[in-house]
Amino acid sequence: MKKIAIGTTNPAKVAAVKAVFSHECYVFMPISVSSDVASQPFSDEETRLGAINRAKNALAKEQADIGIGLEGGVTETKDGLWLCNWGALVDRNGAVISAGGARIPLPSEVAAEVMSGRELGDVMDEYTGKRNIRQKEGAIGIFTNGYVDRTDMFIHITKLLAGQYEFFCQNGQFTL
Template identity: 75%
Template sequence: MKRIAIGTTNPAKIMAVKSVFSSEQYALVPTDVPSDVSAQPLSDRETRQGAMNRAKHALTKENADIGIGLEGGVMEIDGELWLCNWGALVDRDGTVITAGGARIPLPLEVAGEIRSGRELGDVMAQYTGKRNIRRHEGAIGVFTNGYVDRSGMFCHIVQLLAGQYEFFCQNR
């Protein structure tokens, strides 16, 4: 049975990995690791790097066969801030696979708070009056009226990672 180290203890992200990788074939090990990027990543590049760092740290820390990192951030397009999300899968052979996910624009009042230096999770707690948004529906869940939640969004990214990895392994 292969061991997959998941570079987080966030329930929404863990659920996304569990929905794609069967516990019958894989031992899934959530682990707390750093992203080595800003607490609030502010670009696709930084968010992607955070996902890769989490995957690599998880792989090493748990001596796993595969490491998976998932990172949420924001990025700017034409003066607007948009949610962005990235995932990375690494293995012991040095394979690194990445995938990006859904993007939606943030409301101006939320974007303004982030531009002033606050983290999205903290802004969302104030905006909604709910705690731990990042561990449940996420900003994506709030701003899509529940049609897409954080776990579902990351599930799509994990599917992209798994599919690429399977393709890569079959065509080595």
């Protein structure tokens, strides 16, 4: 059995990895590791780097076969602030695979709070009057009225990672 180190203990992200990879073939090791980026990533580049760092840090810390990092952030466009999400898969042979996910705009009152320096998760807890939105449905779940929640979004990204990894491994290639 291969060991997959998941660079988080966030239930939504751990559930996404477990949903994609066969439980019979893998042992899952969720672990809290640093993303080595800001606690609120503020661009696609920073969010992607956070996912890669989480995957690498988890792989190294657990001496696993595969490390997976999933990171949520925001990115500023001419049309306002948007959610962005990235994932990365690394293995002990040096493969680094990444993929991005869904994008939706944030309402202006939420965006203004994030632009002022607050983390989106904290803003969402206040905005909804709920606790730990980031570990449950996430902002994506709130703003899609439950059609897509945080686990669904990260399942999609994890499928993109797994598919690329299988393709590149079968063809003896690795990509950034």
